[in-house]
Amino acid sequence: MLKDRLYYQDPYQISFTTVVKQQAVDDHGRPFAVLENTAFYPTGGGQPHDTGYIATIAVVDVEEVDGEIRHYLESPLPSIGTVSAEVDWKRRFDHMQQHTGQHILTAAFVELYGYPTVSFHLGREIVTIDLATESISADELQAAESLANEIILENRLIEQKWITKDELSAYSLRKQVSVDEEIRLVIIPEFDTNGCGGTHPSSTGQIGSIKILSTEKQKKNTRVHFVCGKRVLDTLGSVYHELSDVAKQLSAPMDHAAEATQQLLETQRTLEKQLDGVKEQLLDVEATILAEEKSTIIRKTYTNRSMQELQKLARKTLALRNQAIVLLVSDDGEKLQFVASRTNTLTPDMRTVSSIALPVIEGKGGGSASTVQGGGERLISAEELLQLLERSIPVHA
Incomplete structure (x- = not known):
């Protein structure tokens, strides 16, 4: 059963011992192993797969194929039997932060403006959601971001619950679930209830923060680019480094870089006119x-x-x-x-x-x-x- 998988029982468990049930090579020549049970999350629901090691062999991809989880390996395991394995925690926790941050930001847009999310992508550097609206104002973005960070700061417990189809009517879902059996709900009390198969932290405070970076038109929708958790700090550090370099080249204090840039552009336009x-x-x-x-x-x-x-x-x-x-x-x-x-x-x-x-x-x-x-x-x-x-x-x- 899905709920018996280690990554659902405890998303914080990264080391485990299990039995290798099968080793094989797929149609593309990639070696893989199937384990008796696993803490490795397979790609699905917009969330990328885990990586790590089985024995000393690197796990480079994880996919669910016909109900079995295939752990694609850098090279075949030396033998079949009992093995120790470890999930890359840094990658796992980053995905937990980004995915749960997406739940919260999506719920914030629904709560404030009724804009549902029609798609979600968790990339290596940026997370995006596509909102079912052709335009969105800067004030709306700011309000949704503020509400999302308030929910994070309140450090609400995140409940993960398995229910049956008959029990669905007792819950107010953000959107309809796409499965009839082994339905898993991720619940942020008094804010969001959503059917989801991803990994999530035990409380909202562990997300750290959410920062919206930009938006773009996507047909009749609006794509929102954002980051959560450690990615916020990484982005801030990168922007600070770039801004510091710009300020140095402009011979201006960092907090006056925009003003100095404007002056430089005006000078350039004047010189271009003179040159013409x-x-x-x-x-x-x-x-x-x-x-x-x-x-x-x-x-x-x-x-x-x-x-x-x-x-x-x-x-x-x-x-x-x-x-x-x-x-x-x-x-x-x-x-x-x-x-x-x-x-x-x-x-x-x-x-x-x-x-x-x-x-x-x-x-x-x-x-x-x-x-x-x-x-x-x-x-x-x-x-x-x-x-x-x-x-x-x-x-x-």
Whole structure:
């Protein structure tokens, strides 16, 4: 029976002696052992499996398959018979804290706002619940977190009870159970009663605390990320370390790091505006130099110039000439980009230019009769592309 399993009889029992009933290899070649009884919790109900040792062999996974608990091993046991085993308590207790914290936080959202939990995931670093609501406010998150921590601080006893289906009507469950036999209830008096097959501490105080970290939209639900117990301290330590490093780089006290960061961002935005202004002035100078060319066709190659820069430079140059065609090509070492543009006083259809040039560089582009642009592979040199563009002009004005 389920209730006879050691991890249900006493979730604090981590060392035990038992008999190995079977050793085998699954369809994927993984060795496993089946024990007469076990304190190792198998993956289920959103809670990950325990790890530890049987004899001196590491237990790397635990699963329930067809009613038997398989302990997947790093290597086969040396022999079958009586063995000593030990569960990794640090991992077990962490799961107990996170799972019970989930019960409490879920119940808090139901108690305060009627938001039920539709799914639960206990990860290695973060725990999540998906609430059946499309949005949730910061005030609601704070209120639910506060209520959950009040329940923890009150150190209420946690009762674990096995009942029959006929006895269910005597209990007010948070949600309906999914089994008809060997029903196990986890009860936090006057707060939450829930059918659950996980491991839990004997009182709420052992959870330590709960901290909500963030939320995200998940289709029509809201996913809440949180941590409990020692993970709260680990997260606080990690955040403190990162914030301390940021404050040091900003040469500011830690409690003024946000203000110093805001000032830095404002300075950066100001410098970016100034830089944009300088770039614009440089383009004006370049356009003036290009416009002084005596030829009607003005041509130039560049290195690592953006398409936006080429387009601006062509416009600025043509604005200084009554009649001209500008052909500009940029080479970034991997790709070629070009702009071909003319003044409205000339008549060549520049789309003819791009239709000839683009296939040669396996490129794509677009434009109008007066201006085209495109880019493609560096199958020829920038100078060769420039020459091709010039040869492709239908009529020289």
